[in-house]
Amino acid sequence: MAERQHAVELRNVVKRYGEFTAVKKMDLTVPENSFVTFLGPSGCGKTTTLRMIAGLTDITEGDLVIRDRRVNDLPIHKRNLGLVFQNYALFPHKTIFDNIAFGLKYRNVNKADIAQKVKSALDLVQLPHVADRYPNQLSGGQQQRIALARAIVIEPDVLLLDEPLSALDANLREEMRVELKRIQRELGVATIFVTHDQSEALAMSDKLVVMKDGIVEQEGQPEDVYNNPSSAFVADFLGHSNIFAGTLAEPSGETAPVQLEGGTTLKTTIHQIERVNRQQNIRAVIRAEKIMVSTNQNPTSNDSTSIPGRIKTVDYLGQMARYFITAEGQDWQVINPIDQHPFGEGADIFMHIPARNCVLLPGHHD
Amino acid sequence: MTNGWSLIRIATILVYLFLFAPVAVVILLAFNANQFGSFPIEGFSLRWFDSLLHNDAIVRAFKTSLLLGILTSAISTTIGTMAAVAMVRYDFPGKKAISSLLIAPILIPEVVLAVALLLFLQFLALPKSFGLLLMGHVVFTLPFVLLVVQARLVSIRRDVEEAAMSLGATPIQTFFEITLPLMLPAVMAGMLFSFTISFDDITGTLFWKPGGVETVPTQIFAMLRNSISPEINALGAVMVIFTVAMPLVATAIARRVSAARIKASKAK
Numbered sequence: 001m002a003e004r005q006h007a008v009e010l011r012n013v014v015k016r017y018g019e020f021t022a023v024k025k026m027d028l029t030v031p032e033n034s035f036v037t038f039l040g041p042s043g044c045g046k047t048t049t050l051r052m053i054a055g056l057t058d059i060t061e062g063d064l065v066i067r068d069r070r071v072n073d074l075p076i077h078k079r080n081l082g083l084v085f086q087n088y089a090l091f092p093h094k095t096i097f098d099n100i101a102f103g104l105k106y107r108n109v110n111k112a113d114i115a116q117k118v119k120s121a122l123d124l125v126q127l128p129h130v131a132d133r134y135p136n137q138l139s140g141g142q143q144q145r146i147a148l149a150r151a152i153v154i155e156p157d158v159l160l161l162d163e164p165l166s167a168l169d170a171n172l173r174e175e176m177r178v179e180l181k182r183i184q185r186e187l188g189v190a191t192i193f194v195t196h197d198q199s200e201a202l203a204m205s206d207k208l209v210v211m212k213d214g215i216v217e218q219e220g221q222p223e224d225v226y227n228n229p230s231s232a233f234v235a236d237f238l239g240h241s242n243i244f245a246g247t248l249a250e251p252s253g254e255t256a257p258v259q260l261e262g263g264t265t266l267k268t269t270i271h272q273i274e275r276v277n278r279q280q281n282i283r284a285v286i287r288a289e290k291i292m293v294s295t296n297q298n299p300t301s302n303d304s305t306s307i308p309g310r311i312k313t314v315d316y317l318g319q320m321a322r323y324f325i326t327a328e329g330q331d332w333q334v335i336n337p338i339d340q341h342p343f344g345e346g347a348d349i350f351m352h353i354p355a356r357n358c359v360l361l362p363g364h365h366d
Numbered sequence: 367m368t369n370g371w372s373l374i375r376i377a378t379i380l381v382y383l384f385l386f387a388p389v390a391v392v393i394l395l396a397f398n399a400n401q402f403g404s405f406p407i408e409g410f411s412l413r414w415f416d417s418l419l420h421n422d423a424i425v426r427a428f429k430t431s432l433l434l435g436i437l438t439s440a441i442s443t444t445i446g447t448m449a450a451v452a453m454v455r456y457d458f459p460g461k462k463a464i465s466s467l468l469i470a471p472i473l474i475p476e477v478v479l480a481v482a483l484l485l486f487l488q489f490l491a492l493p494k495s496f497g498l499l500l501m502g503h504v505v506f507t508l509p510f511v512l513l514v515v516q517a518r519l520v521s522i523r524r525d526v527e528e529a530a531m532s533l534g535a536t537p538i539q540t541f542f543e544i545t546l547p548l549m550l551p552a553v554m555a556g557m558l559f560s561f562t563i564s565f566d567d568i569t570g571t572l573f574w575k576p577g578g579v580e581t582v583p584t585q586i587f588a589m590l591r592n593s594i595s596p597e598i599n600a601l602g603a604v605m606v607i608f609t610v611a612m613p614l615v616a617t618a619i620a621r622r623v624s625a626a627r628i629k630a631s632k633a634k
Contacts, residue, residue, distance in 0.1 A: 056528055076531045083532035089525040093547050102543075103533030147529075154533060 006065075007032045007158050007190030008053060013062035015048050015214075022048045024214040026062070030158070031207070033188045035181070039201040040211035041237070046194045047162060049211075053192065054160050055079050067157050077106075082151030082159040082189070086166050088143040090135035096122075096146055097131040103154035121149040124183060141172045148180070152187060159184070159191040165200060177203060198238050202226060210234050228275075232283060232361060240288035240322075242332050245363065248273065248282050255303050255355045258284050262330040266305050267355040281363030289335040290357035293323060293349050304354040311347045327351060389606060396603035398596060414600035424601060427585035431565055434496075434581060438503040438564035443557045445504070446511025451545070453512075454519040472509045479506065480573035494576040502574045503564045510563065511556035518552030519545075551620065558616055562609050 008030035015023040023045040030036045038046035051057040053064060055076030064072050071079060090099050100118045109117065122128050125145035135143055144164060151159060164180070165173045181204050184191050195201050201208055202222045209219040210233075218230045229235035232243050246260040248268075255267040266284060276282050292300060299306045309327030317335075321342035325332045334351060343349055399409030418424055452458070453465055471479055483502050487494065522545065530540040546553070568583040575584060582605060589598055 054528075054532060075536075076528070077534050077536050079532075080534075081532055083529060085525045085529065087523065087525060089523065089529040091526060091530070091544055102530065102535070106534030106539075150529075150533070 005029075005031060007034075007067060008192065009063075009065040010049070010053075011063040011065065013049070013052065013064060014060045015045070015052060015057065016060045022214050023052070026214075026216060028209065028216065028219070030190050030192060032190050034206040035184055035191045035193065035204055036207045036209060037193045037195060037201040037205040038209050038211055039195055039198060039237075040217075041196060043213075044211040045214040046196075046211050048214075050160055050162055050192060050194045053158070054081055054083055080154065080157050082154065082156035084144070084147050084151050084159070084161045084164045086163040088135070088140075088147045088167075090143055090147055090150070092135050094134075095131065096127075096133050096135070096138070099135065099146060100150045100153050102150065107154060117153050118149075121153040124152070124186070125149045126179075140168055141176060144168065144176065145179075148183065152183070152189065156189060159189045161191065161193045163195055164193075165195070166197070173200075180204070202238070210237065212237075228359060229285060230361070232285065235285040235287075235359070235361070240333055240335060242286045242288065242291075243361075244284050244330065246282055246284050248276075248278070248280055248360070258282065258358060258360070260284060260330070262328055264307060264328045264330060266353055266358050267303055268358040268360055269303075269355050271356075272358065272360040276360045276362050279362055283361045283363055285359040285361060286332075286353055286357060287359075288322070288333045290353075291332070291334045291336075292352040293325075293334050293336050293343060294352065295343075295347075295349055297350050300352045301354060303356075304352050307351045307353070309349060309351055311343050311345055311349060314342055314345055316342060325349070325351065392599050392602040393606060395596065396599040398599070400596075414596045415604075417597055418600050418604070421597065423580065424582075424585060424597070427580040427582050430579060431581040431583075434500060434503060435561045435565040437500055438507055439557045439561040441500070441504050442507040442511050442560040443553060446508050446556055446560075447515050447549075447553055449508075449512050450515035450519050451541070453516055455524075468512055469509045471506050476506070476569040477573075480570040483570075484573050494574065496576060496579060499571065499574045499576070499579070502570050503560075503567065506567065506570055507560035507563050510559040511553075514556045514559065515549060515552045518549045522548050554616065554620070558613055562612065566605075566609060 006029045008028075010026050010028040013023060013026045013028075014021065026045075026049060028049075038049060040046050048057060052059050053066075055071070055074065059072050063070050066079065066081075090096075091102065094102070097118055100121055101114050104114045104117060118131065119128070122131060125148055127142055127145055127149075130138060130142065130146070135146070138146065144167075148164070161180075165176055168176060177200055193200075193204060205222050207219060208222045208225050210217045210225060212233050218225050218234045225234065226238055229238065229241075232241075235241040235243060244260040244262070244264075246258050246266075249257045249259060251270055251273060254270055256270065256273055258266045258268050260266065266286075268284070293311075297306055297308070307327045309325040309332065311323050311325055312331075313324040315322035315324075319337060320335055321338050323334045323336065323343065325334060332351065396414055397410050397412070399411035399413065449468060453461065480502070483498070483505070484494075487498060492498070526548070527540050527544055530544045531537065535543060565581075566583060567581075568587060571581050571584055572587070575581065580588065582601065586598055586601055586605075589595060
């Protein structure tokens with residue numbers, strides 16, 4: 001038997017609510033053992049997609065395949081999925097033990113095995129002593145760990161996480177993020193994680209799926225999506241980007257000049273020109289943290305461009321500062337590490353932009 | 367300022383006296399040894415309670431009321447709970463209309479409802495029966511169950527049920543394992559409501575009851591037409607104690623149960 005590659009496959013999946021199409025022709029694979037994140041603003045269809053996979057929402061068109069079986073018409077309780085919700089959704093009238101044992105009761109597991117499995121699930125989430133308590137006696141973070149334990153104890157085919165960290169406060173969220181990833185690695189269960197938080201998405205995913213208006217805008221490894229956004233939306237949604245319309249001139253050697261709308265000229269690489277099929281009208285995307293601000297006019301390397309500008313506003317972030325800069329009539333934003341003191345407002349500076357950090361997108365649509 | 371407040375205080379006390387004094391009088395007179403109810407009470411006695419127990423008509427009426435109340439609350443609670451689940455958890459055409467229809471009996475004057483049901487029965491050429499009486503009481507108590515259970519169900523998060531189903535419970539198992547236990551306080555409250563309302567009801571019951579069947583309220587009503595016997599005071603006292611004590615006992619039991627549960631979990 002051939003090794004199975006995909007835990008979940010979506011083939012042309014569509015979800016319509018009356019006139020409104022929430023998910024449009026979605027094609028997606030979730031490889032076994034991988035951690036896949038659906039990232040997007042609210043209303044992008046990420047939760048709807050998760051609910052379709054879970055069986056909580058009907059699929060209008062297309063096929064949903066879990067472990068080589070088409071499951072469109074299989075009700076949720078027969079799908080063998082682990083589901084974790086934003087608000088934990090523990091059973092308030094049952095003890096932690098009974099919460100975790102709940103799924104095992106429907107799987108013909110005998111009592112001794114149930115006790116043993118619950119215990120190892122509690123150990124896995126590092127809460128070994130809470131079995132006799134009730135959910136309301138635990139903190140939010142602990143409740144979410146129990147919710148996770150309850151979902152994984154049944155050894156699900158796929159683990160579905162619907163913004164599981166959003167209800168936790170900031171410090172706990174980061175701690176749980178590491179914890180969640182550790183548990184997922186340890187179990188090797190294919191996991192789909194829905195979030196609107198880009199740092200969670202970048203930190204945890206093997207594969208990142210950026211969604212907008214019911215469409216997959218881009219999918220790939222987090223680093224690749226981050227560095228090479230395929231649309232202005234992705235560029236802007238992940239981090240902060242400067243996006244300008246412009247025209248491309250003939251390349252010379254390894255770089256080519258890009259004339260931006262306001263009159264500024266940047267350099268970009270041959271590789272980027274290939275990406276837009278040598279189209280003339282393009283948009284240039286320069287990430288805010290990939291521009292270096294200094295008082296020194298000399299370019300950092302010979303393929304980088306220096307643009308004189310003036311700092312309008314400084315947003316002090318501790319180890320970083322975000323500068324709002326006016327340069328040659330255009331507004332830019334730059335995020336730089338702070339070397340002792342940030343630059344002051346009104347300071348005259350130079351922005352250094354290496355050619356490889358000028359990412360090109362096709363000009364017109366979207 | 368102080369004068370204004372004390373006036374309000376006095377007025378409030380008087381209003382409550384006016385409301386509750388008759389009830390207190392009935393209960394006091396029930397223990398009166400004298401045949402004729404008058405103050406001051408002449409001697410303490412339980413003879414009227416004793417004669418109640420030996421009054422066949424009253425015992426029969428009490429049994430009828432009890433049976434009617436139990437059946438009404440059982441049927442009302444079942445239907446009302448199911449209706450509440452449908453209203454809160456599902457969407458279907460005509461949902462709003464059905465919801466108003468189910469609530470209507472508490473908005474329509476009881477006499478109108480009583481006459482309407484009776485006329486409908488006549489239209490169908492069916493005789494009055496205990497079944498009809500029961501049906502009337504169910505229609506009349508259903509809104510209370512529906513409203514109480516609905517209010518509770520709204521606050522039970524859907525994702526708790528979804529979690530149960532994702533773990534392998536069928537929708538029916540989910541209902542009995544998760545939803546019902548979580549809304550049980552409201553279901554019990556609805557059951558109590560419908561029982562006491564049915565037990566106390568007189569307007570509808572007078573219209574619907576078949577000949578020869580009496581409930582406690584209609585029995586009292588019939589007895590009052592003849593004379594004011596001290597037995598009625600005793601019966602009134604029993605009714606008052608019964609309908610007041612039952613919710614109190616139920617609440618106390620509910621408290622005890624949940625306290626025991628929390629204690630058990632803390633002890634470990």
